[in-house]
Amino acid sequence: MTERFEGERKTLDALTSALESLPHAHAEISKVEHPFNGMGRTIDAAIDLEIAGKEVVLLVEIKKAVYPRDVRQLLWQMRDLRNTYIHERKTQVVALVAADSISQGARALLQAEDVGFFDTGGSLFIPAKGAYLYIDRPVPKTFEKSVRTLFTGKRSQVLHALLIKQDEWLGVTGLSHIAEVSPATASETLTMLEKMEWVSARGQGPSKERRVSNAPGLLNEWKTQIQASRRQLPRRRYYVPGGDLSALAHRIAMHCEGERIEYALTQEAAAQRYAPFLSSYSRLAIRVPPVRGVEQMLADFDARPVTEGANVDILETKTQSEFLFKEKVDNLWLASPVQVYLDLLRGEGRARDMAEHIRKELLRI
CATH class of the missing domain: 3.30.460.40 (Beta Polymerase; domain 2)
Incomplete structure (x- = not known):
């Protein structure tokens, strides 16, 4: 059993346990790695859920971590699979993304598109008719820490440079010089910012460039991190x-x-x-x-x-x-x-x- 499969199975088991803990609910995994129409498309799992007298099928896509960019890539696929399943089974179907962690921005995008979500921190959203569920919990600490590190140390210098030069397209090497960090730090930070959809990109490979595409979102998160720390400046x-x-x-x-x-x-x-x-x-x-x-x-x-x-x-x-x-x-x-x-x-x-x-x-x- 691969490490990836073990991780996905733990997430799936955590989702099932969370569903079973709901009042008047019963959840059972009916399919794992289920194909559709012989066209090579699969979902990671299907769960039959009975809750409050309603029957719902959850089509589950399992990820390690989910950011806004991931959601945009997933939405068309999830909608297509949901529509196919409804056509085949004639039953109420909810597409759902399950992950160790899902960013706040990703949650908002999923919710707006009526796609369910679950993370191992306990957040759960199931937009089913007659069985609408929404449990909002803080982002898991491991994910929170990964975001927080963007706003400290050398990575914060990359953010600082991007905000100062927000109208300019910058490559990794140029940005690393401006921000006074290593190219590796600049590249890692930019990759994370792309996932959060705070920067946009053009080009490929060594010629790839980025610039800030959501400065308010980036600065709002920096403000949130400062306020959450509750630390005064040492003086x-x-x-x-x-x-x-x-x-x-x-x-x-x-x-x-x-x-x-x-x-x-x-x-x-x-x-x-x-x-x-x-x-x-x-x-x-x-x-x-x-x-x-x-x-x-x-x-x-x-x-x-x-x-x-x-x-x-x-x-x-x-x-x-x-x-x-x-x-x-x-x-x-x-x-x-x-x-x-x-x-x-x-x-x-x-x-x-x-x-x-x-x-x-x-x-x-």
Whole structure:
């Protein structure tokens, strides 16, 4: 017995058990790898389901994981098989996709087309007349983790680059240079994004190119991941005496450039320069690497660590990704508009209102 067959059998058994656990229900597998009309077309299984006095045949297609792109490829096949079975058997038939995991986008597409689904996390949808069932459970943790990894580390740099260059067609090599990642990381990330239908593709082989086709969907998921983590940006808070925030920002910039310390203003201090929204703000948020020169700068400015009344937040940034695509405005380096938006989502007070303003007016996503 192959590993693939064992996995499919476990998914099929899990589906049958879930159906049997429903009130007044009985489910029995009637066919496995069932052919149609001798034309080489098969379904993975057929299940006879009795529920609430109704009889339904479930035509089951089994997959490991299902993404929106997979659904579009499956729909015509499932509809064709369902229609053939109805013609042969004269009974109520529901096409159903069963998998270890099914993305939220894939679920929505299946539901819109009246195709049932089941995943091993417990979600179940059967659009049968007189026996309509819908059980909505969270996406299984293993699948959730695979999506979450897109928005962290090197893969997030690929997403960042795609959003910054969203109107451009990019090959793997070009994208890897822009995002400062390996071609392998760029390729793996793009493959996943294609499955989620966040990017479109043209060409084949080495000449294949992609660009963002669903920027709102991609950015919405990034926002969801940030909000789900519930983690504030790690920061150290200081009060630096003397001067208004604009003057202080330029003093910090001059010091960093003189000492060759990379920096980027972010959150409100950057957003106000990109697209003014607030009448005033009370604190500079600045990303810097964890180098000794930063401590010397704070000492030179008589900065005092505080828990209240801070006017400078130091965001120690250990990776290069948050500095990608920074822009110089008014002789100050600002984190990229995408990074500022993401940082504002993890801010306080009216930061999230400002994030939506940046998204609408600057990112236009």
